[in-house]
Amino acid sequence: MSRRLHDDARLLPAVAAAVLLFGLLAHGNATLLQAGTYAAIYAVAAIGLSILLGNVAQISIGQAGFFGIGAYTLGYLATAVTWPQAIPPWLQFVLSTALGTALAALLGLVLGFIALRFRGHYLAMATLAFGLIVTGVFHESKALGGAGGIGDVPFAQLGPLAISGVAAFWYAWAMVALVALLSTNLLNGRTGRAFEAVRNDELAAEVLGVATRRTKIAAFAYAGALAGFAGTFYVSYLGLVDPSAVGISLSIDLLLMAVLGGAGGVSGAIVGATIIGISNIYGHNLENWRPVIYGVLVIAVVIFFPRGLVGLVRVPARKATGTPTPGGERQARDVARISARAERTTAATTVPRLVVENATKRFGGLVAVDDVSFALDNGTLTALIGPNGAGKTTLFNAICGVGRVDAGRIAVGGADVTSWQPHRIAALGVGRSFQNARLFADMTVLENVVLGAYVTENATFVDDLLRLRRSRTSGREAVERARATLADLRLEHLSDVAARDLAFGDRRRVELARALASAPGLLLVDEPAAGLNASERARLRDDLRRLRERGVTLLLIEHDMRLVMDISDRVMVLRFGKKIADGPPALVRNDPEVISAYLGTTEASA
């Protein structure tokens, strides 16, 4: 999907080939095999952290805690619990692994909840504290062996095969392959799109229908599960675990692996884990210098290769897909077909009626929105105007759930949405564009618009993980919908351009396309004409008119009065948060109160 995932997918075969080669060459060398096995174990945990860090932009310096939970769970079950005879050793191993992974995922969920309250270094500190607490519990718990930890954990037994030596190496890398596959599935699905949206702009993501809180929690749980999974394998391979092995230094190592290789996706984590895993084995005599060397390495990587080692490898650019080349009759037919479909997809699916009753919003002593009431008739275009600071955007925010009103009620299609989260309101068919076009800067135009269709997708986390049919079809439909919307707004030629490289006028149109891809019944547009030149304004006017003809209800904040008076069915005027006029454009324009709101009076008392 995204450029990085694409690079990631192309790098994986090379990584797999390197592992195979390594395994074959190292066959007789026990130290090398051991190093390779540890590398694989760490890679599994590092993939989770890489996704958290690179795809969702959340940090965790406590991943060793999850690793420890996996290791201790399996270690405890293998040594202190008497299993019924009926359960063969291989099943014991599988069940213990599953339980260790599940417990780690559960704790990841808890950390995710905690993480919702923190950002930046505070999040780093909270996760660090989490890791320390987990290690502390292991250290103090008599049942878990205290400082000595759990020893004499038997090798896992899979049929006739004990997981040790060469078998462990191949088994560990098979585990990496499985995790890489699942993670790639996840990142290519609806969940991956939600991750990227959250990483780029949480507010925009939420307004497009992404449940950002749930998405972040899911990411923490997934990263926790992978670390726990790695931990279960670690203990059954090494045969022992103690608190110091799953302490802060492992958390930092994991962080370094993700950053060194290149956070985001899976291949960077594998490369990073391999380098660190092998140098840990051969760098034993460096023991005291390790933290210093690793610290310098992290800083150097962040400064000089922000995309990690993987970022240094130039993957040949993919051929632009789906960009129609001009000319040809078939071409014309295609365009006609696509636009016909666009008419259907961007025509309002649900038509929610908006009712605002006595909405009031205060910021400290300032009443930003003061007892405003109105209802919008379906299929009309209403402009909301007023001088700077009149409360227009505040009212918009209240309608789409970004900022709650202090008093009053907002209903969409009969549902009282006054206290709803934005993504739930978006799911009702309420779209919104922002004053400063909050596009996802890292993504292409097409990817941005695909996220616009996010609310129409129905794949779940598990669908994505296993790439079940719903994950594939809903993703394909979202892309089709996005292409149709782009065709409709005559923006197909920009599909593969990165949003950050767009000219200002195009950025606004792409944002409009993104809002339309969800086929909203009600669209809130915040200052769409700001910064546009005359021809762009004319195009915008045509677009807005066309949308209204298709039955989309539009509420428009705009300062370009020519545009407002030209296309609106109705104009509402706010001043100091109060609605001072409401009616057809011609009437509102000549209202003395409106004139004084805009131009002032010769007296200071206004």
Next chain:
Amino acid sequence: MSGERSALLEVRDLYAGYGNLEVLRGVSLHVGAGELVAVLGPNGAGKSTLLRAISRFDATVNAGAVTFAGRDLASAKPEALIGLGLAHVPEGRRLFTEMSVDDNLRLGAYTNRDATLEVRVAESYARFPALAERKTASAYSLSGGEQQMLALARALMGRPKLLLLDEPSTGLAPQVVATIFAIVAELRATGTAILLVEQNAYLTLKHADRAYVLESGRIALEGSAADLARDPRVQAIYLGGATDE
């Protein structure tokens, strides 16, 4: 254009904006020594951007020239402008909110701490008695009007020849707006030239010598304040006159 009196500030064919966004599309204007010149226009016309481009506050100049007191400002660093006699009071005041009123004032003289510093501080308190009473209060505890006065006082500490004043009346109660305009009028009377950006068109035109009306990054109207106050086109620009199609 500038007649017998050579312009203090001269802006010629200025194109400016932010990143990919071009806001000003060929603006020319001038301010003579001691003149009060207003820049009016609806939201988004480019008024604040004009001031920000003149003072290199954050807008980038893509083409055109700005000369101040005969000197091309293209090579001047923003922090050097105050030394040249050009002060900018940006929208939103931008005070050092955690610092006291007195410290804010003294920072206004940061580039120019000589023997006259104490004299200038005393002058400021004489001009703004409300601030003298609250010398040690932190800036964020001031009322909106007091904050605006402090922002003005701070800018005046450098004894500028030209003051760029961005929407000083925004968000203030009517009596406070009257006070601010009285101060602006007094500054003009004492010889400080002012380029004033305002929303409140009619009140501004009552005080200004001349005015320019911006629309979509271009100058739509210019003339004496008295003429513009009677010009129906001003209202049409703000509220969308009869559509021209």
